[in-house]
Structure formats: C-alpha cells, structure tokens
Amino acid sequence: MMIFAENELLESGREARAKARAGDSAPTTGVAEGLVQANMISVPRDWAWDVLLYAQRNPKPVPVLEVIEDGGWESTLAPGSDLRTDIPQYRIWRDGELTEEPIDAVEAWAEHPDLVTFLIGCSFTFEAGLNQAQIEIPHQTACRNVAMYRTGVDCVPAGRLRGKLVVSMRPIACDRVADAVRISGSYPSVHGAPVHIGDPDALGIRDFYAPEYGDAPLALREGQVPVFWACGVTPQAAIVDSKVPFAITHAPGCMFVTDLLNETYAV
Amino acid sequence: MMIFAENELLESGREARAKARAGDSAPTTGVAEGLVQANMISVPRDWAWDVLLYAQRNPKPVPVLEVIEDGGWESTLAPGSDLRTDIPQYRIWRDGELTEEPIDAVEAWAEHPDLVTFLIGCSFTFEAGLNQAQIEIPHQTACRNVAMYRTGVDCVPAGRLRGKLVVSMRPIACDRVADAVRISGSYPSVHGAPVHIGDPDALGIRDFYAPEYGDAPLALREGQVPVFWACGVTPQAAIVDSKVPFAITHAPGCMFVTDLLNETYAV
Missing domain, CATH: 3.30.2040.10 (PSTPO5379-like domain)
Structure with a gap:
C-alpha cells in the first residue's frame, strides 16, 4: 500500500523536484527527509526484460519500486512528476560508456520512444x-x-x-x-x-x-x-560490464524524490 | 542468500518430489514442513514480460522466487528437480480456459519450446x-x-x-x-x-x-x-481474466517442494 505524505512534508518533496527541474544539480542527501527517494535506470524496450529479470535475481541491490513503460515519464509515486527533469543530474550511457552528465534528460529521452524506466529503492530510506x-x-x-x-x-x-x-x-x-x-x-x-x-x-x-x-x-x-x-x-555497473547500447540513469547521490513516506516500505 | 536444508529434512523434500514424479497427486500441505513450497506458472516467452511486470506491481500476491527461461525445467531452489513432473498435479490453460489437470506436464511442456517458468512464494512458509x-x-x-x-x-x-x-x-x-x-x-x-x-x-x-x-x-x-x-x-485468476493463450500452473494446494529452508525468506 502506497502511503503518501501530506502537508509540509508533501510540499518539501514537490519543492525538491521543482528545484531539480529548475536546474539545481545538488545531491539529495537529507532532502525532504521522511520521503522515499529512488535510483533510476531507463533502457530501450529491447533491454527491459533483462533489467527486470536482473532485478528479480538480485533483489537486494536492485529492489524495483516502479516500472514505467512506453517512454512515459510520470511516476505514480509522485503524481505530476517528470522523470526527464526532476532528478538533479543524469548520466547518459552509450555502449557501456558514460558519455554525458546533463542536468536534464529531455533530449536523451527523445532518442528512444520506447524507453522503459525503473525506479529502484535507495538507502536514504x-x-x-x-x-x-x-x-x-x-x-x-x-x-x-x-x-x-x-x-x-x-x-x-x-x-x-x-x-x-x-x-x-x-x-x-x-x-x-x-x-x-x-x-x-x-x-x-x-x-x-x-x-x-x-x-x-x-x-x-x-x-x-x-x-x-x-x-x-x-x-x-x-x-x-x-x-x-x-x-x-x-545497475550502472551492469550497464558498463554488459555494454548496454543505451541507458539513462540518475547520477550517484542525485535521486528522484517521491511523495511516498518511507513507512510505505517498512515491514 | 539461499539456505538449503540438510540431512533428513533435505531427504523429505527429495522424497516429496519423487512421489509426485511417480504419480502421487496428493496435496502438499504439511509435507516436508520447514521447506519452502512454491506456486508455479509457466507461459510462452511472448507473455513473460507481462507476468514478471504483473508480479512486480502486485508483490504481495505474486512474490517471484525464481524465473527459469528457455523451456528449462530444473529449479535452482531444488537441484536435480524436474518442474514438468515433480508437482503432484498440474493445470493446463488455453485461451483462459482450464482444459486439463494432468499429473505430469511433460506433453504440455513440449508444446512450446520457449516457456518461461515462474516459481512464486506460498503461504505454507x-x-x-x-x-x-x-x-x-x-x-x-x-x-x-x-x-x-x-x-x-x-x-x-x-x-x-x-x-x-x-x-x-x-x-x-x-x-x-x-x-x-x-x-x-x-x-x-x-x-x-x-x-x-x-x-x-x-x-x-x-x-x-x-x-x-x-x-x-x-x-x-x-x-x-x-x-x-x-x-x-x-496469477491463475489473471490467466482467466486476460484469456492468456497458453499456460501451465500447479493445481491449487499441490505445490512444488524445494530444498530451501523457510528461514531463507525470513526478515
């Protein structure tokens, strides 16, 4: 069951995304504490099965929180979000090489209309x-x-x-x-x-x-x-080791801030 | 980390699979208590992404323990096992209809060389x-x-x-x-x-x-x-509701007995 933040805490998450969208590339440690933050990896459809199966087989390093298909960029964990802009800094990978570290991923996203995007749990929780x-x-x-x-x-x-x-x-x-x-x-x-x-x-x-x-x-x-x-x-290490043709990820430490309370994932 | 049973308990799991393989169709409640038992669903490759994504989006009813590709029938949770025979009773589904309930799935397995098989956690644990x-x-x-x-x-x-x-x-x-x-x-x-x-x-x-x-x-x-x-x-309800063209599952109550201790999945 997804438990969404309310009031000031919800605002702090929206504010964090708005700052990233406006170009702030600062890491998200300590930002909107109490809210779930997520790692991101986005790959063309052809590689989506491999990523999801890799996650299933390695659930401790790759706990999948959400999968967004067909080039979509709004996360249900943060209604109104735009995954192309709301992360402070991105990494673009081509044939397993890190080629760019842009502060938005709008252009990269447009290169492949069939991106499948994975949000992955983060230790900040x-x-x-x-x-x-x-x-x-x-x-x-x-x-x-x-x-x-x-x-x-x-x-x-x-x-x-x-x-x-x-x-x-x-x-x-x-x-x-x-x-x-x-x-x-x-x-x-x-x-x-x-x-x-x-x-x-x-x-x-x-x-x-x-x-x-x-x-x-x-x-x-x-x-x-x-x-x-x-x-x-x-997953970024796997992109390199496996020479994945194309991927977009967050930059380490620069996470996607959601609207969900950490309690969503407490046992 | 997979924790495998030893000695008598390991034997009890192997014995349960051998009985099913020999044609015993009895449910597995209380069998080899202490060992993980699993639900099974096997679908042609074309449907594998849908099943794995359904599992990711519905982790409480569909917790995936293992995925076996390319028509394989040996589970790493039970070395030496044969998923086509080691479950007491199977269900074969065609276009969302239950068509057969055989005691082995060797013939059904041979219909599709590209089956992807999912083992799913079971409440017996x-x-x-x-x-x-x-x-x-x-x-x-x-x-x-x-x-x-x-x-x-x-x-x-x-x-x-x-x-x-x-x-x-x-x-x-x-x-x-x-x-x-x-x-x-x-x-x-x-x-x-x-x-x-x-x-x-x-x-x-x-x-x-x-x-x-x-x-x-x-x-x-x-x-x-x-x-x-x-x-x-x-997942069996989803097979019906979604008119999945072909699937093999266990019959309810007739599970796949693994060699793993329940403690493998304890938090």
Whole structure:
C-alpha cells in the first residue's frame, strides 16, 4: 500500500523536484527527509526484460519500486512528476560508456520512444531510520556523499546483463551494529539488512579509501566497524560490464524524490 | 542468500518430489514442513514480460522466487528437480480456459519450446511459523485445503494481464491475530502480513462459505476473526481474466517442494 505524505512534508518533496527541474544539480542527501527517494535506470524496450529479470535475481541491490513503460515519464509515486527533469543530474550511457552528465534528460529521452524506466529503492530510506535511532552516519556528519564500492561479488546474470555487486559503506559504532542491522532489515524492499559487516578485503574491495563511486570515507575510528549494504548503483555497473547500447540513469547521490513516506516500505 | 536444508529434512523434500514424479497427486500441505513450497506458472516467452511486470506491481500476491527461461525445467531452489513432473498435479490453460489437470506436464511442456517458468512464494512458509507459535490453523486441524476467494479487488494491470486479487483465509483466535500479523509479516517475500482482517464483504467476497478455490471453511467459532492473506493463485485468476493463450500452473494446494529452508525468506 502506497502511503503518501501530506502537508509540509508533501510540499518539501514537490519543492525538491521543482528545484531539480529548475536546474539545481545538488545531491539529495537529507532532502525532504521522511520521503522515499529512488535510483533510476531507463533502457530501450529491447533491454527491459533483462533489467527486470536482473532485478528479480538480485533483489537486494536492485529492489524495483516502479516500472514505467512506453517512454512515459510520470511516476505514480509522485503524481505530476517528470522523470526527464526532476532528478538533479543524469548520466547518459552509450555502449557501456558514460558519455554525458546533463542536468536534464529531455533530449536523451527523445532518442528512444520506447524507453522503459525503473525506479529502484535507495538507502536514504533506511538512513532516516538510523538517524531516528541516533545511530551516527559519519558521512552525513561530514556533509559528504556516501562511499560506494565495486565489489568482487558477481550478481546473478539475467539475459545479456551481468556485473559486480556495488555496495555502500557506513562505519557504525560497534555497539550499534546490531541495531543498524535490525532497523535496515525492516526495510527489505529498499536494500534491507547489510550484505557484509567488517573486513572489506573479504568483499573484494580494491582500496577502502578510494571508493569507485561517491566520496572517500573518513579514517575509521576506533570502535567503528565498516558495514556494507547492497547499493542501487549496481545497475550502472551492469550497464558498463554488459555494454548496454543505451541507458539513462540518475547520477550517484542525485535521486528522484517521491511523495511516498518511507513507512510505505517498512515491514 | 539461499539456505538449503540438510540431512533428513533435505531427504523429505527429495522424497516429496519423487512421489509426485511417480504419480502421487496428493496435496502438499504439511509435507516436508520447514521447506519452502512454491506456486508455479509457466507461459510462452511472448507473455513473460507481462507476468514478471504483473508480479512486480502486485508483490504481495505474486512474490517471484525464481524465473527459469528457455523451456528449462530444473529449479535452482531444488537441484536435480524436474518442474514438468515433480508437482503432484498440474493445470493446463488455453485461451483462459482450464482444459486439463494432468499429473505430469511433460506433453504440455513440449508444446512450446520457449516457456518461461515462474516459481512464486506460498503461504505454507508462514503457516509453519504460525504452527511454531501454537496459533491454530483450523483447516489444518480438520485436514482440509485452505479456503481461497476471488475478491472484488483489482490487481494493478501489466501489459495484457489483469485480474482480481485472490486471497486465502484462516480464522484466527482474536487474541492471536496480532501475533499472526507479526509472524507472517516477517516473511514479506512469501505474501507477508495479511491484506485484510475481518468483514469478508468489505473485500468483495461473494459467499464466505463457498470459496472459489480450495475447501469450504468450517463455521466461524466465537472468538475467531477471518484473516485474509494475498494468495499465489492470483496469477491463475489473471490467466482467466486476460484469456492468456497458453499456460501451465500447479493445481491449487499441490505445490512444488524445494530444498530451501523457510528461514531463507525470513526478515
């Protein structure tokens, strides 16, 4: 059941989309807190089955919240929205290469009349839960983007799509790790519980202090453990690894803000 | 992460499939308790996108556990299995009409070389959790099949697929309803928490004592509330309503027994 925000909170979501539409390219961390934010990937119809099956087979990194067919750009999670303009920054991919990072996707959208667009759950939903429980999230304290890594773990392939699992990392105080597991686990359809706790090497991470996406993490403090969650950037890694001919995605950290309460996805 | 059974429990699953393969058409209620059982729907490739999208849009009644392409019949949830024979009884559908109920689907499978097969979560998983918590499930006590109803609620359409929500009903003691919600809710990918508690009329149920699928319920006793869960028979209702040209499904109550522990799907 979709639970829509009301009053000021609803306004804050509409405002966030209006700002992006007007050209503001700022990341959406902490924006309209309480509302669901979503990753986006849009591909020509010919690739839609592969993406949806990849999502079904890899539900932790690719939890699908909505699918919009036939080149549509309005999300039912945010009536009146325009997915071509309401995300702060986009990435255009051609044959698996990142070719442009425009602040709107109107022109790119017009290249293929049959786009199928996937909105995918985002960790900002469970971060709100961590904040409420007073679990410190160091990159937020430091006003940085979360560190995201390409791991050595293969996702389950689907059709022509294959790629590595991408994870986001938050250093969590040892005595709050169990709470962080419990709280994020109660949002199974937006990445859910961590996939890995501790030892980055065991996950095949190349260099802990040089993540492939987002900002480098601050130095781990004593009493902190690195906790890794499956990340919605995983489809972008699959675009690269599978040389997908054409795709439009959000830029990491620049999400689509919906009108839905995070509670929609709480178990 | 798939958690496979071991030792006797693993044997009990293999034995259940071997019995079905040998021609036993008995329902699988209470069989190999502790193992995940699954609903099945198999359609020609041309309809696979519609089914997977219908599942994505209606995750409570249609939680997809596995998709097998290209006419394949072995499930990774049960290595060595044969989906054409290991279910006790099948239903063959042509242009939305139920035409045969064979005990194996070898011939039907051979009609379309491009079948895409969907395994869908089943309420037996959370029933095991209810049993463990000593919540009485009256149809089990009476050795009957669960009552399943076609409701007045429309599922969200996808492509050419549309249909009503089908629910299963269990009368639960008033003082255990909250526990039943909590326990089933901890298995969100196998139907999860109830969709409706109390008043069958409000759900558009035609006749509480004449369900469209399964056995009629016993008379409600004082202190019991009818509790309704989304049901994996929902895709069969969509086959009828959408006049799908060809499909193979399990017969209601006759499930595919996997090698997976129910704990695989616990949050």
